[in-house]
Structures are given as C-alpha cells and as structure tokens.
Amino acid sequence: xxxQQVLFDIPGPKARARHLxxxxxxxxxxxxxxxxxxxxxxxxGQFEAAKWTPFLESNTWTFYxxxxxxxxxxxxxxxxxxxxxxGIALAMLRMSDLTPVRWASGVFVEFFxxxxxxxMMIFTWQMLVKNPTMVRLMDTLGLTGANxxxxxxxxxxxxxxASVICEIVRNGVGSLPGGQREAGLSIGLSSAQVRRSILVxxxxxxMLPALISxxxxxxxxxxxxxxxxxxxxxSRTRQLGSANANTLAAYLVAAVIFILINYAITKLAEWIEGxxxxxxxxxxxxxxxxxxxxxxxxxxxxxxxxxxxxxxx
Amino acid sequence: xxxxxxxxxxxxxxxxxxxxxxxxxxxxxxxxxxVAILRLAPVSVLNWFGATYVTLLRNTPLTLIIVFANLGLxxxxxxxxxxxxxxxxxxxENNFWLAVLGLTVYHAAFICEAIRSGVNTIPVGQxxxxxxxxxxxxxxxxxxxxxxxxxxxxxxxxxxxxxxxKNTTVAVAIGNREIAYQxxxxxxxxxxxxxxxxxxxxxxxxxxxxxVGLGTSWLSAKLAVKR
Numbered sequence: 001x002x003x004q005q006v007l008f009d010i011p012g013p014k015a016r017a018r019h020l021x022x023x024x025x026x027x028x029x030x031x032x033x034x035x036x037x038x039x040x041x042x043x044x045g046q047f048e049a050a051k052w053t054p055f056l057e058s059n060t061w062t063f064y065x066x067x068x069x070x071x072x073x074x075x076x077x078x079x080x081x082x083x084x085x086x087g088i089a090l091a092m093l094r095m096s097d098l099t100p101v102r103w104a105s106g107v108f109v110e111f112f113x114x115x116x117x118x119x120m121m122i123f124t125w126q127m128l129v130k131n132p133t134m135v136r137l138m139d140t141l142g143l144t145g146a147n148x149x150x151x152x153x154x155x156x157x158x159x160x161x162a163s164v165i166c167e168i169v170r171n172g173v174g175s176l177p178g179g180q181r182e183a184g185l186s187i188g189l190s191s192a193q194v195r196r197s198i199l200v201x202x203x204x205x206x207m208l209p210a211l212i213s214x215x216x217x218x219x220x221x222x223x224x225x226x227x228x229x230x231x232x233x234x235s236r237t238r239q240l241g242s243a244n245a246n247t248l249a250a251y252l253v254a255a256v257i258f259i260l261i262n263y264a265i266t267k268l269a270e271w272i273e274g275x276x277x278x279x280x281x282x283x284x285x286x287x288x289x290x291x292x293x294x295x296x297x298x299x300x301x302x303x304x305x306x307x308x309x310x311x312x313x
Numbered sequence: 314x315x316x317x318x319x320x321x322x323x324x325x326x327x328x329x330x331x332x333x334x335x336x337x338x339x340x341x342x343x344x345x346x347x348v349a350i351l352r353l354a355p356v357s358v359l360n361w362f363g364a365t366y367v368t369l370l371r372n373t374p375l376t377l378i379i380v381f382a383n384l385g386l387x388x389x390x391x392x393x394x395x396x397x398x399x400x401x402x403x404x405x406e407n408n409f410w411l412a413v414l415g416l417t418v419y420h421a422a423f424i425c426e427a428i429r430s431g432v433n434t435i436p437v438g439q440x441x442x443x444x445x446x447x448x449x450x451x452x453x454x455x456x457x458x459x460x461x462x463x464x465x466x467x468x469x470x471x472x473x474x475x476x477x478x479k480n481t482t483v484a485v486a487i488g489n490r491e492i493a494y495q496x497x498x499x500x501x502x503x504x505x506x507x508x509x510x511x512x513x514x515x516x517x518x519x520x521x522x523x524x525v526g527l528g529t530s531w532l533s534a535k536l537a538v539k540r
Contacts, residue, residue: 006437007458008355008450015355023358026351030362040390114522115515116479118493123511126497130504216372223374227486227493234377241384248389251381255373262372 041248051246055253060240068236069257075150075232076222079157080215086158087165088200094170095195109163118224121156125149125228149230157218164217168210172203208276212269216262223258233257314509317499326495327517333409333481333491337416338474344417345424346459352429353458355450363425370422375483379415383487387411405490412484416477423473431466432458436540464536471529475522492517 011019041047054060093105112120127134128148138148176199184194204211226234237254241247318324351363370378386392387407394410397403435458443453463470482493492514499510 006440007353007453009444011355019356022354023356026356026359026362044390046389111515111519114479114519116482116493116518118482118485119496119511119514119518122493122497123500123507123514126500126504127507130500131507132504220372220374223376224483226376226380227483234374234380238380238384248385251377251385255377255381258374258377259369259372263368266372 046248051244051249054240054244054246055249060244064236064240064243065233065253065257068231068233068254071150071230071236072219072222072225072232075153075157075225075230076215076219079154079161079218079222082154082158083161083165083214083218084211086162088169088204090162090166091169091173091200092195094166095173097191105166109166112159112163113167115160117156117160117221118227120159121152121224121228124155125152128152146231149225149228152228153222153225153230153232156224157221160221161214161218165211165214168207168214169200169203171210172207173199175206176202206276209269209273212265212272216265216269219262219265220258314513317503317506317510318513321495321499323492323495323513323517326490326492327521329409329489329491330478330481330484331521333412333416333484333489334474334478337413337420337481338477340413340417341420341424341473341477342470344421346428348421348425349428349432349462350454350459352425353432353454367422367425370419371426373419375415375419375480376486378419379412379483380486382411382415383408386414404488408484408487408489411487412481412489416480416484420473420477420480423476424470427466427469427473428459428462430469431462431464434465435461435538461538464533464538467529467533467536471525471533474529475525478521478525479518 009015045051090105090109093101094109096102096105125148128138128143128151129135129145138144143151173195180198180202181191181194184198185191189197222232223234225232226238229235233254237250238247241250244250348363348366351359352367354360354363393407394414395403395406400406439457439461440453443457448456481491484491485493485497488494496510496514500507503510
C-alpha cells in the first residue's frame with residue numbers, strides 16, 4: 001500500500017478547503033515554534049554578527065572545519081573499504097560447507113552486531129594507550145596516541161559494519177533464484193566456486209543500494225570519534241565554538257555539512273536502486289520469471305535496508 | 314570478574330542505560346507516530362514537514378544531536394528540564410533529560426519509517442473497505458490503518474529499539490555516567506583486565522538486546538494480522 005492515494009478519497013471541494021485549513025494551521029504551528037526558537041536565540045545574542053562572521057573567514061575553514069571534515073572522511077573511507085572486504089569474507093565463511101566455520105563466523109557476526117560501536121571504540125582506544133603489552137607494540141611500530149584514536153575509530157566501525165555487510169550479502173545470496181546455484185554446480189563448479197563466481201557477485205549488484213546506505217551509517221558513526229578525542233569534524237567544531245564563543249552557530253554549520261554529505265549518499269543509493277529496477281524491466285525476453293526475480297530482489301533489498309540503515313545504526 | 318562488577322557498580326551503570334532507553338523509546342514512539350501521521354496525511358504541506366523531519370534527523374549523527382542538546386540548547390539557550398535550586402544533582406539530572414531529548418528526536422525519525430513500513434504490509438482492500446463504509450481519513454487511520462500498521466511493523470520497530478538500546482551509550486558524550494563512562498573508568502584503572510572488562514560490557518548488551526530480538530519475532534508472529 002505504498003500509493004498514498006489509497007488511504008483517502010480524492011478530495012472534493014469541501015475536503016480541499018479543509019485540507020487547505022489543516023495545511024495553513026500546520027504551517028502556522030511550525031512557524032510559531034520556529035519564531036519561539038528564534039526569539040530565544042535572539043535574546044541570548046545568538047544572532048550577533050560576531051557569532052556568524054567567523055564563517056566568512058578562511059581561518060575558520062582551513063584551521064577547524066576542513067581538517068575536521070578530512071579526518072571524518074578519512075576514518076569513514078578506510079572503514080568503508082575494510083568493512084566491505086571483511087564483510088564479504090565473513091559472508092563467504094558464513095556460507096561455508098564446513099559446519100564449525102559457519103558456526104564460528106555466525107557467533108562472531110551476531111556478537112559484534114549486538115555490541116555498541118562506541119563500546120568497541122573505547123575498548124580499542126584504552127587498550128592501545130593503557131594496556132602495557134599494546135603500548136609496547138605501539139612504540140615498536142612507532143605509533144602515537146593520535147594514531148591510537150584513528151585506529152580505534154576504524155576498528156569499531158569495521159567490526160560492526162563488516163558484520164552488517166555480511167548479513168546484507170547473505171540476504172542478497174538468499175534472494176537469488178535457486179537455478180543460479182544449480183546451474184553452476186551442473187557445469188562442474190565446486191560449491192565454493194559457485195559462491196565466489198556466481199552467487200556473491202550477483203548478490204553484491206542487487207544489494208548495491210543497501211551497501212551504499214551502509215556508507216551513510218559509517219559516516220554518521222565516525223562522529224563517535226568525538227567521544228574518544230579523535231579530531232574529526234565534531235571535535236574541531238567544539239574547538240571552533242570555544243575559540244569564537246559561537247558554539248551554537250558552529251554546531252549548526254557542522255550539522256549542515258553532515259546532512260549534505262549523507263543526503264547526497266542516500267540520493268545516490270536511491271538513484272542506483274531506480275536504475276537497477278529500470279534495467280531489470282528492460283531485459284529482453286523478460287517474462288513472468290523476471291518479474292518474480294525482480295520482486296524477490298526488491299523484497300530482499302527492502303528487508304536489508306529496513307533491518308539496518310532504517311533502524312538507526 | 315564479580316569483584317570488578319561490584320567495585321565499579323556495573324549494574325548501576327547499565328541501569329542508567331535501561332532508563333535512558335525506556336524513557337526515550339516511549340517518547341520516540343509518540344513523536345514517531347505523529348510524524349508518520351504527518352507523512353500519511355492528505356495535506357501535502359504536512360507530508361513535506363514529516364519528510365523533512367525524517368531526512369534531517371536521519372542524516373545527522375546522533376553524537377552531534379546529543380552534544381548539541383548539551384552545549385547548544387542548555388549552555389547557550391538555557392533550556393533546563395529540572396529545577397536548579399537546592400538540587401545537588403542538577404547537572405546529572407539535566408544531562409539525563411538532554412540525552413533523552415536527543416535520543417527521542419533521532420529515533421523518532423526511524424520509528425516513523427518503521428510505522429510506514431508497517432503500513433506497507435496492509436493490503437489495499439483494508440483502506441478501501443474503510444473508505445467504502447464512510448470512514449474519513451482520521452477515522453480509517455485510527456480504526457483500521459494504524460492498529461494494523463503497529464502489528465505489521467513490530468519487527469522494524471523492534472530493530473529501532475535494539476539500535477536505541479545500543480545508542481544510549483552515546484549519552485556519555487555529555488557526561489551521563491552510564492556503561493560507556495564506567496567502562497572507560499574501569500579500563501583506566503585496570504588496563505591489565507581490558508579484555509575481561511570489554512567482555513562484561515559486551516555480554517551485558519547481548520543480554521539486553523537478545524530478548525528484544527526474540528521478543529519481537531515472537532510478538533510479530535503472535536500478533537500478525539491473519540489474512
């Protein structure tokens with residue numbers, strides 16, 4: 001029942017007038033709230049020029065916001081790549097023919113999906129800077145405390161998101177028609193070869209939207225680095241806010257930056273999803289079977305998106 | 314292990330996470346339902362409000378929202394939830410409610426989407442039938458659509474609750490003394506027992522989230538609308 005039109009009759013003149021009234025009332029309530037907030041902000045001097053002019057100076061960007069954004073993107077990018085690699089590897093292990101391997105990777109995945117990312121970050125960070133053995137190891141490798149926070153952020157992100165990606169890939173393989181596997185086996189491939197060269201590549205393509213949505217989750221969660229003093233965008237924003245005494249303005253700007261990045265990634269995922277749907281529909285000779293496959297694929301994509309990205313991390 | 318749990322009051326710290334999750338979940342359900350109704354309503358301006366709320370909140374990191382609640386709403390705009398006078402715990406209590414505020418507005422966006430996916434499980438015939446017996450939008454929403462949407466959306470709502478329970482750890486960013494705070498303390502004083510401490514905390518979260526997952530799959534099977 002995705003079509004909105006199903007929920008209500010096509011409005012007649014009276015209903016249209018009523019809807020207009022609701023629309024106006026709703027807008028007024030929202031504007032009222034906005035005005036209350038703005039008055040409060042104005043009373044507290046949040047609209048003084050000194051709070052906002054720093055954003056016109058290049059120092060604000062080159063010293064605080066851009067280095068912070070760079071650190072955020074660095075951690076996110078490294079985490080995305082590693083999560084994809086480990087996630088696909090975990091999926092392979094979880095679909096293995098060896099029961100102990102399947103079992104062990106299953107426990108690993110379920111465990112790290114249940115533990116908050118922040119807990120893993122704090123653990124890795126404190127181990128790297130406090131645990132005697134790890135401290136010696138860090139010294140030998142020539143790594144500093146600053147490296148420790150980066151490693152901790154990436155480790156936390158990768159452990160969680162690799163587990164999630166493993167499940168997305170498994171969902172994708174599960175949604176493929178059984179004939180794919182059977183055809184592979186019947187031309188003499190081993191079941192590992194079938195997974196590697198037939199099932200997983202198709203699963204990755206059909207799950208591309210869900211995988212891209214996971215990038216949004218990773219980018220958002222990289223902000224947890226703030227808590228373990230990784231100098232990402234939020235930490236820099238805090239420094240900027242105390243340097244210019246414009247905390248509120250600084251955080252609003254940081255929020256806009258995050259929203260723009262994540263919104264762009266979400267739109268990319270939606271675009272790819274739409275393109276895939278069109279492509280499947282355009283396949284020559286696509287009869288009833290193609291439609292079934294398409295529905296199965298959509299269901300699977302919906303399920304994966306629903307379970308992970310739509311649950312809030 | 315037991316002495317570590319007792320020495321650092323692990324259970325007390327987890328209790329704060331549970332309280333944060335419980336209060337935020339109830340409030341997020343209320344706000345999320347309101348936003349979902351906005352998104353389903355026949356008024357396009359209200360649709361737009363709902364959609365904008367979800368887009369903005371879903372794309373903002375929770376850490377930013379919670380830190381903003383503390384540094385922005387409280388310290389800059391002076392929004393306080395508990396009386397300041399004669400209250401030695403003022404900062405702790407206020408931070409609790411600021412964290413609840415942040416968790417609520419963030420997860421309400423996800424609850425809204427979960428309810429909408431519940432609405433998607435309802436066959437078209439249900440709302441057509443509601444309209445054909447003369448129910449208006451509000452009536453059919455109240456009597457036919459939403460009750461079935463909640464039942465059909467139990468699994469996604471349960472997923473949001475699991476995410477919410479895990480996300481209560483972010484409240485440490487504004488000084489709430491919950492389990493992430495306690496874990497940092499513990500690892501600071503007992504760096505030798507790091508792995509044990511991690512396992513205690515991690516297993517605590519498994520214990521908290523596992524029943525929710527099992528409970529929602531049991532509930533969604535039990536309450537599924539028979540069709």
